[in-house]
Amino acid sequence: MSYPYQIKSFEQYQKDYKRSIEDPAGFWSDIAEHFQWKKKWDNPLNWNFTEPKVEWFKGATLNITENCLDRHLEKMGDIPAIIWEPNDPEEHHRIITYKKLHEKVCQFANVLKNNGVKKGDRVCIYMGMIPELAIAVLACARIGAIHSVVFGGFSAQSIADRLYDAQAEYIITCDGAYRGAKDIPLKSVIDDALIGNRTVKRVIVCTRTRTPVSMIKGRDVWWEDEIKKIETLGLNDCAAEDMEAEDPLFILYTSGSTGKPKGVVHSCAGYMLYTNYTFVNVFQYQPGDIHFCTADIGWITGHSYIVYGPLSAGATTLMFEGVPTWPDAGRFWDIIDKYRVNILYTAPTAIRSLMGFGLGPVHGHDLSSLKILGTVGEPINEEAWHWYHEHIGKGKCPIVDTWWQTETGGILISNLAGVTPAKASWATLPLPGVEPVLVDEKGDEITTMEDGVYKGNLCIKQPWPSILRTTYGDHERCRTNYFATYPNLYFTGDGALKDEQGFYRITGRVDDVLNVSGHRIGTAEVENAINMHSGVVESAVVGYPHEIKGQGIYAFVIYTGSHQQNTHGTADLIRKDLLQTVTRIIGPIAKPDKIQFVSGLPKTRSGKIMRRILRKIAEGEVENLGDTTTLLDPAIVDEIKNGRL
């Protein structure tokens, strides 16, 4: 495959960028010509941010899987689409060519049809990182079913909430998943999630760990048995469903500043175009390169840069089942050496955690195949950036610092590897099609520099092809969350700096959303979970800087009676009860790192918790707490300060 739209020089970037902003419809239409359509569009772009309504390529029909699979078969059928590395290095890896992947996706698409799945139905996917996860995702897309992948670290309650919100009737899962030394009993979690559920008709269970599972007659079926039926019927091909450009492709739940996670909806054509375009340009992918994105497909990074971006570009994507530190901290370097990986895309939290093991695990691995390094998920500190550059890239690989979000579908701000300049811990310049703006609290554009930079809340002025279209089942929530804070702007929730060259540095969330090891968690969500515990009166959760995770979770909790000497045991035991509660309600990823018991919270006279004060205390900045005179009970601040963990 060749990519005529791959940017090759800084001058070309500037030219393409300029055109993309002045004439987005023309710019993206030209790129769209390089994809396979069943029918071309009538109108490339129609939008307003007030409803909001965004329509790209209206009137066109396509199927994303034809672009990810069928169109590569003739010339590239025998090249690897997916290289799969298992959790246990002793187990055999798998290489799946485009031809094979096409066949497996078609077969499983027929399994879905055979089990009653139709276009528009919602299918929840809860699996570990095995090739069948990618196959399940693509099989849904093949028949126009809307996939909703839920990360394996979420609890039964979280799955139940997501099933209900999406009114999902089908689930695809595994018996279990391997993650490092752990076995996660996925099917058993699904069984818990299904207690009392009346909408789910079918659960398809793929074998991985062969951990004992209950298979309920009439509801649960084995993946392998269903495939056999299809093979017996000779149904090895499956026509790709005609999808309207704006038909939903998938839902992915993500946390916001209020209550429950929202289902971000992406649509077929725009998402396909943008993930492909950004993959090819940011990573400067060359045919034959091996691309290793270490994310889980349960997050947007996996959707866009393990599955859809690379496959639509005919790339070879490496999928890793395990974790970076098991059996030892050389696991990534092992994989890079073994497969001669060219592009490594990972998270700052992984880099920082591997840095902690020193250079020992890096030595003895040949990393000379690496050409390009990437990071995503949170701001990367300079120390980690330099370690990555020097010890992994050996000083010769450009690092792309890619800023984006679940809602943006693809990378919005990043340097293009080796083509546009890099700057340690700066995401740098916007991609073509992306017009950022920094605004103040009132929504006015920041026009004066402070200490050599512009500083403000990061918004985007016009739609790029993979902007979210709605939040599932609640369009008003989409409007208020992203388009109502500042009129006619998409608000990202992030704060940013901009320097005199126009480079952006993302400083982190300005709302009540935490970023823990690159995972997004709402403080309100964690508070709700803590408050579910019978002994808890009230709680307040804030983030604090954490050396490895980026942000840690700090919970201040008012507990009934005396938590010090309680009939239910010591403070430590109660802390463990609370962690258990959070694990049950959300999942282990949301467990607070610190729980401080307090007798009250700093509140204003109107009853509002002053998080600013709690944040400062959690950060260890106890001296300069600002004005506390408006507090109902200023004395509480001293108690909290003194009890700080």
Ligand code: WT7
């Ligand atoms: C939030 C989105 C989209 C990839 C995975 C996370 C933070 C993401 C960067 C970066 C600084 C970053 C932002 C953003 N973030 N990438 N390169 N530099 N911050 O997706 O869970 O939707 O989280 O992650 O705060 O808003 P997500």
